[in-house]
Amino acid sequence: MAVMTNILQTDLNGIILKNPIMTASGTYGYNNEYDDFINVSSLGAIVTKAISLNPREGNKHTRITETEAGMINSIGLENVGVEKFINEKLPVLKSENIDFFVNVAGSTLDEYCQVAKICDENNIKAIELNVSCPNVKSGCLEFGVDEKSLYELVSSVRKEYGGFLTVKLTPNVTSIEKLGVAAQNAGANAISAINTLKGSKIKISCINGRVQKEIITGGYSGRGIKPVAIGIVIRLSKAVDIPIIGIGGIETLEDVLEFLSAGADAVQIGTANFTHPDIAQKLVSELEEYIIKNGFKDLNELKKELRK
Amino acid sequence: MLQEKTKKIYKAKVVRVEKVSSSSYLIETELPYKVEIKAGQFISVYCDGLTLRRPFSVYSHNNNIIGILFKERGKGTNYIKSLKTGDEIDITGPLGNGFNIKNKKSLLIGAGIGVAAMAFLKSELDKNGIENLFVCGFLNKHEIPNCINIDKIYTDDGSVGEKGSVLNYLDQMINNYKPEIIYTCGPYIVLKTIAETAQQYGLEVQVAMEKVMACGIGVCRGCVIDIKKNGEIVNTTVCKDGPVFLGSEVVWQ
Numbered sequence: 001m002a003v004m005t006n007i008l009q010t011d012l013n014g015i016i017l018k019n020p021i022m023t024a025s026g027t028y029g030y031n032n033e034y035d036d037f038i039n040v041s042s043l044g045a046i047v048t049k050a051i052s053l054n055p056r057e058g059n060k061h062t063r064i065t066e067t068e069a070g071m072i073n074s075i076g077l078e079n080v081g082v083e084k085f086i087n088e089k090l091p092v093l094k095s096e097n098i099d100f101f102v103n104v105a106g107s108t109l110d111e112y113c114q115v116a117k118i119c120d121e122n123n124i125k126a127i128e129l130n131v132s133c134p135n136v137k138s139g140c141l142e143f144g145v146d147e148k149s150l151y152e153l154v155s156s157v158r159k160e161y162g163g164f165l166t167v168k169l170t171p172n173v174t175s176i177e178k179l180g181v182a183a184q185n186a187g188a189n190a191i192s193a194i195n196t197l198k199g200s201k202i203k204i205s206c207i208n209g210r211v212q213k214e215i216i217t218g219g220y221s222g223r224g225i226k227p228v229a230i231g232i233v234i235r236l237s238k239a240v241d242i243p244i245i246g247i248g249g250i251e252t253l254e255d256v257l258e259f260l261s262a263g264a265d266a267v268q269i270g271t272a273n274f275t276h277p278d279i280a281q282k283l284v285s286e287l288e289e290y291i292i293k294n295g296f297k298d299l300n301e302l303k304k305e306l307r308k
Numbered sequence: 309m310l311q312e313k314t315k316k317i318y319k320a321k322v323v324r325v326e327k328v329s330s331s332s333y334l335i336e337t338e339l340p341y342k343v344e345i346k347a348g349q350f351i352s353v354y355c356d357g358l359t360l361r362r363p364f365s366v367y368s369h370n371n372n373i374i375g376i377l378f379k380e381r382g383k384g385t386n387y388i389k390s391l392k393t394g395d396e397i398d399i400t401g402p403l404g405n406g407f408n409i410k411n412k413k414s415l416l417i418g419a420g421i422g423v424a425a426m427a428f429l430k431s432e433l434d435k436n437g438i439e440n441l442f443v444c445g446f447l448n449k450h451e452i453p454n455c456i457n458i459d460k461i462y463t464d465d466g467s468v469g470e471k472g473s474v475l476n477y478l479d480q481m482i483n484n485y486k487p488e489i490i491y492t493c494g495p496y497i498v499l500k501t502i503a504e505t506a507q508q509y510g511l512e513v514q515v516a517m518e519k520v521m522a523c524g525i526g527v528c529r530g531c532v533i534d535i536k537k538n539g540e541i542v543n544t545t546v547c548k549d550g551p552v553f554l555g556s557e558v559v560w561q
Contacts, residue, residue, distance in 0.1 A: 029527035036316045036525060037400065049527070057543055064522050064530035066360045071522065078529045078543060222359050274522040275359055277400060278317050 007291055007298040008284070010044060010266050012243045014189040015126050015164040017044035017099065017266060020299065021256070021284045024247050024270035025050055025103035025128065025168070026075065030089035032096050034273070038281040041097045044266060048085070050105035050130045053114050055081035062216050065201050070222020070249065070271055072201055077105055077136050082115050086122050101126040101166065105133060109143075109153055116161040125163050129154065129188075132170030132195035133219070144170045144195075147182040154186030166245060168192035169232075171225075176232050177239035184240045192245040192268065193236055194229045196221045222271040223249045230262050237263025251279065253286040261306040316402070322395045323373065330450035332379045332421060333389045337397050339372040346406025347429035348493075348516050348552040351376065352524045354398035355384040361400065362388070363521050363547070365425035365493065374399070377424035377453060403524045404551050407491055407514050409433065414440040415487035417502060418458075419474055419494025420451070425516050426493055427456050441485050445474030445494075474498070478505045487511065490555075503555030513555035519546040534559035 008019035023034075025047040034040050058078025065072050080089070085102070093100050102119055104127050106112035112129065119127050131144030131153065143153045154167055167183040169176060171194040180191050196219025203214045229248025236244050246264030250256060251272040259267045269280045276282075287299075296302045320337040328334045345366050351374060352361040362384040368375035378385050391397060407429055414433055418426035423444045433440045443460040446452050449468035452461065461469030462477060470477060475498060481487075482505070492502045493516035506513035519531040526548030535544035535557050544550070 027523070027528060029525075033525055033527045038315070049529075058529060058532070062520075063532070064360075064520055064528070066358065066520075069359070071359050073522070073528070073530065075529050078532070271359060271522075274524075274528065275354065275361065276398075277523075277525075278315075 008044075008288055010299060012164070012166075012190050012245070012265055019044040019284050019287070020260075020266035021280055021287065022047060022101070022245065022266055022268040023273055023280050024268040025130065026073070027270045027273045030080070030085065031092040031098060031100075034277060034280075035096075037277040041099070042284060043099070043280050044284075045099040045101055045126070047101045047103050047128050047268060048089070049079050050077050050103045050133065051079055051082050051085050051115060052077060052105050052107075053082055053111045055079065055084065062214065063218075065203070065216045067199075067201055067220065067222070067224070069224030070220060071274075072199055072216055072218045072220050073196070074216065074218030077133055079105075082118050086118065090122065090124075101128045101164075103128045103130050103168070104157075105130040107136070109156055112143075112153060113156050113160045116157045120161045120163065127161060127163065127165055128192055129157060129165065129167045130195075132168050132172075141170060141172070144179065145173050147178045150179055151182040151186045154183050154188055158187035164189050166190040166192045168195055168247075170195045171228055171232055172198050176235055180236045180240045184242050188242060190243040190245055190265075191236060191240060192247060193232050194225070194248050195219065197225055197228060221249070223251060225249045226255060226258075230258055233259060233262040233264050250283075251275070253283060253290060256283055256287060257290075257306060260303050263307065265303070316400050318399045320374070320397050320399050322391045322393055322397050324393060325389065325391055326455075327389075328377070328453040328455045332377055332451070332453050333385075334367070334375060334377050334453070334455055335388060335391065335397075336368070336373055336375045337399060339374065339399070342372050343369075343374070343402060345369045345374070345402040347409070347432045348406035348425055348514075349402040349404050350551060351399050351401030352403060352521075353384070353388060355387040358384055358387070360384075360520070360522055361524060363403070363524060365428070365516065365551075366402065367424040367428055368431070369428065377421065377427075377455075379421045400524060404547055405549070407516070407552050409436065409438070410489050410512070411436070411438055412488035413486070414438060415481065415485055415490045416440055416442040417474060417490060417492040417494070417498075418442070418444040419492075419498040420446065422492070422494030422498070422516070423453065423456060423458070424493075426491065429491055441481075441487070443474060443481065445498075475501045478502065482506075482509055482511070489513070492516070499555070499558075500560045503558060503560065506555055514552050515555050515558065517546050517551045517553060517558070521547045523547065
């Protein structure tokens, strides 16, 4: 029997994925929830919902709304907390052979470090630091907009955690390059870019001559943010040497190719999972077919060609 | 024979689209697989170009044919109503938990398009030989879907049936019919009022809730409501943990 070589294998500088198609935090639950639609273990990796030290209830007001080319969410990092994650969610990831990154969030530097340490103690192979959630009052985003704070956070987490570490950056900054370099210098293995863009929608209705409105502010995601994400990946890839995981509005194979061309080594599918819950698995097959059809040896060769 | 499929995503075929009232449409779709569906469960439909799928209570179900009844509300429903027989439709489901059917004398109250879930429940109760009364409230006679048999109708303008909101007749209905359980689906205020009234009579009421959803499977936490469980109030998803809840569990706003 011929040895099957995996042409989609993806080396991310410290972890090897079976393919570059991942799913983004907050859109894929904690483990096998999408088994209703696909075989989750076929994906490069899923990124869990953000995990904080203690459970969080999230926000009370309207949490989601559709927009012209995507949606706005303001979930507020609702999650079960690291203890419950380790006890209840992790065993399923393991028993179903799902490759995963744990998305780590915190309000303080100390909280990030504690969660990272618990991940380290439980032999979790990869974490993604969430320094870019726009929907919580303290922490998170404030580490993601200042390069000194980011450097301090990532290097502190690095001391507690020995596995693969990627830092998920926010686009809501002036100079993304400085933040990418800070994460790299602090010991990150990779950079995930981008998280949502801060945005608002005003719902207006008029009843008996009186205007009623609801303002929903949160993170804008979906198709509309793709050009922003591509632009940021291009800028980051010129500024840092570590791999970039591209995120933002990916829905089609063409989108994946665009991100690879911009300099991403892997991609995460986010909002599109809601629209097409089987999209991630489809993109894995479509990417493989594309490589074979066009006569490339493997993904690495395709990437080289795309970046010429 | 149709096989069962383990994954809940389908390319179905539209077999019927029909305007059934001044503002509502019936669409029937044929799935390539046989599916099990409980009354109160929903399906989610991809609407060309829109980010969020649109959830609909199942109105009718027979082997692999699923019917939904919907009101034209915006871009999503406008797309679905524009489909023609033979068109492909992208469906996920069945999603959520349906009604927990009890062998008890049942009062079913639908309001507006909430009539859809109630009609499916009625057919299930009839199949199981459970005594029931199916009442429904509408704005006027033009809003009543012509495909449904309703035992008693209430219209706000009195154009057919009793005049006034179905809510004005709750006490009378309960006192006359003496149900042992109430099931309901409709606008929030209707569900809330029915839940509160049922509580006064010590009656169990199951309500089918509605909320804007993104994932439909409980992961995005976009559609949570407050539910009382064991003395604690917990964030509970309408899509996965619901859409049917006990009226007494819901923390009404």
